[in-house]
Amino acid sequence: MKKTFIGILALAIVCSSCGTGRMASGDSGAIFTGAAIGGNIGGAIGGLIGDSNGGWRGGYRGSAIGTIIGTVAGAAIGNAATAPKQPEEYSYRVERTQPYPTCSEAQKAPSATDCLKIRNIRFIDADRNHIISSGESSKVIFEIINEGAQTAYNVVPIVAETTGMKRIYISPSVMIEQITPHNGVKYTANINAGERIKTGEIIIHIAVADEYGQEYDWQEFSLQTQR
Structure with a gap:
């Protein structure tokens, strides 16, 4: 019983x-x-x-x-x-348009940062309509993979808005101390829209750089904005 x-x-x-x-x-x-x-x-x-x-x-x-x-x-x-792991719901996956930079062990003394690649870019906004609205919080998530044989140090993920639209606030970059060979990290940047932003379109620039600001891989994508 x-x-x-x-x-x-x-x-x-x-x-x-x-x-x-x-x-x-x-x-x-x-x-x-x-x-x-x-x-x-x-x-x-x-x-x-x-x-x-x-x-x-x-x-x-x-x-x-x-x-x-x-x-x-x-x-x-x-x-x-x-229970099976659930993917991030309603995320907008960004298709890559830029070619990957070359990283070959046959190159003469390649830098470790030359072998850093941006992968799996996603955008998620609060109401899941893939449009940045006034007062809305959203985030960009991507992975940085070290495809080389050397550890990359002082890696700087960059997320920036390039059109100059006002009242779009992006969290500052946080330096990653190191990424070991054939491993990666997931990075999240928060995007907050102020009140009464303009209806239009912005361009988000994503890059991976060294501590001096030299970019080694990048990707851009556009997002609609709405007041």
Whole structure:
């Protein structure tokens, strides 16, 4: 009877997870197993606590409560451990138009920064319509990959607006101390629009530079603005 109860409760948790549009459901077997283990452990601990406070009746009551709590917790852990990772919702993926800079080990003493590449550029705004509106917050996310054999030091991601439109505020660059060979970092820049910006279009310039401002890879894309 107890195992049947645990199974029903675990399946209820699975169904409730599947019914929500934003929640990723994990493996049902893992959820069931987590619920069973959590229920058994919770029941045992609850029984001991209840028995010490209220005799066998308290132990029975504590075991029942512990089973329920343990089942829910175990199922939640099983779901979280096996749920597929969700991509960033409603992000606008920027198609690359600039050719990648060459980075060849055959080059004569190539600089480590020569081998830095910008990849996977995304733009996400608050209302997910891919338009920057007055008072809206948004962000640009991209990855910087070191495709060379040397560690690149003092890497500076750059995000700038090039049309000069007023009331567009971009967070300042944060220097990355190092990027080791064949590894990368994800960088996020915040873009905030002031009140009563003009309706039109801006151009966002993304680049990776060294500490002296020399750019080694770059990409630009346009965004619509709306008052």
